[in-house]
Amino acid sequence: MNRRDLLKSSALLMLASGMPAMARGKPASLLGKDGPGVQLYMFDPDLNRDFDGALASIAGAGVRSVELASLHRRSAAEFRAALDKAGLTCRSAHVAASSSVPGASGLNFDNLDKLVEQLNILGSRNAVLPLFQFPKDPIWGAPISFMSLVKPDGPPITADRYERMADFLNEKGAVLKKHGIRIGYHNHNVELAPIGTKTGLQILLERTDPSIVDFELDAGWLAAAGHDPVAWLKRYRGRFTQMHVKDIAPSTKVNYHMQQKPTEVGSGMMNWPAILKVAQGAGVRNFFVEQEAPFTGPRIDSLAKSLSYLRSLETA
DSSP: OOHHHHHHHHHHHHHHHTSOGGGSOOOTTTTOTTSSEEEGGGGHHHHHHOHHHHHHHHHHTTOOEEEESOOTTOOHHHHHHHHHHHTOEEEEEEOBSOTTSTTOOSOBSSOHHHHHHHHHHHTOOEEEEOSOOOOSSGGGOSOOOGGGGGSTTSOOOOHHHHHHHHHHHHHHHHHHHTTTOEEEEEOOSGGGSEETTEEHHHHHHHHSOTTTEEEEEEHHHHHHTTOOHHHHHHHTTTTEEEEEEOEEOTTOOOOSSSOOOEEOTTSSSOOHHHHHHHHHHHTOOEEEEOOOSOOSSOHHHHHHHHHHHHHHHHHO
16 A cells, blocks of 8 residues: 555544544554653663653653663663663563664674573563674675665665565574574565565565564654555455554655654554554554654653554554
8 A cells, every 4th residue: 555545544544433533443452562652763862861860751751661762872781670660560672683783782693592582681582683784794685875875875774685684583582582582673674675566574474483573663664655555454464463653744855865754643644543443453562652853852852742642642
């Protein structure tokens, strides 16, 4: 489904109900065991300025679970101590493909024994590759820079590269599974660029072993590529076990180059009652609110607005 169909579908639902999107139906327990969590990437600048204070503010908003994007130059034990102090639980962690990837978070797949130890300390049972990444290794061929992904004229990611990444996920995931840890993959919109009759995300989903590899659906990035999250959740039922609850403004132009116009959840074009209801039945168990920059005010205020909207769905 393209973006035009996505908007048309949402509009028809709203006309049929005679109510605004915020007031439509109530999915039961639509946001997981702990309610909506937060992907800490949203608060990177705040965490860099005042780590403990930022975690306390997030917890003060009523959040109980988080997903890590970085260790912020701390050890796993130091990070866990800070989470415990704030009353937060780590449900998931983004993990770099390799320490050689620029901006690697301190968690990477180079040494799986070390990674397992770190995740056990943090309390996370989910290790998610946050983006198609390019380790400095001959098997990946000539490296593609991250910046090339944001340029419309940048080199495309080929089908064979996606196949190699799928094999990477299968290989690493098979080892982690023995330790009770699930490997996953998080999409942006670059994986939705057409490659023949498929997309990179389809290749990853269809080449990975469902008993080993999970996926984390970033609903906002999927919509930025003109796709409907509901359709993907239904088509690949059981494969998406985590979700980034992210909204985008209707003025976002369809693209595959890491571009979107972000807004708070419930303030954009996304049909959240429909998405969350289907997600619940399709096997999504962890939901993390996330918003991209730029922000019009303090990030904690944007989180509060998103949480208020999501909670209104549960009480409607």
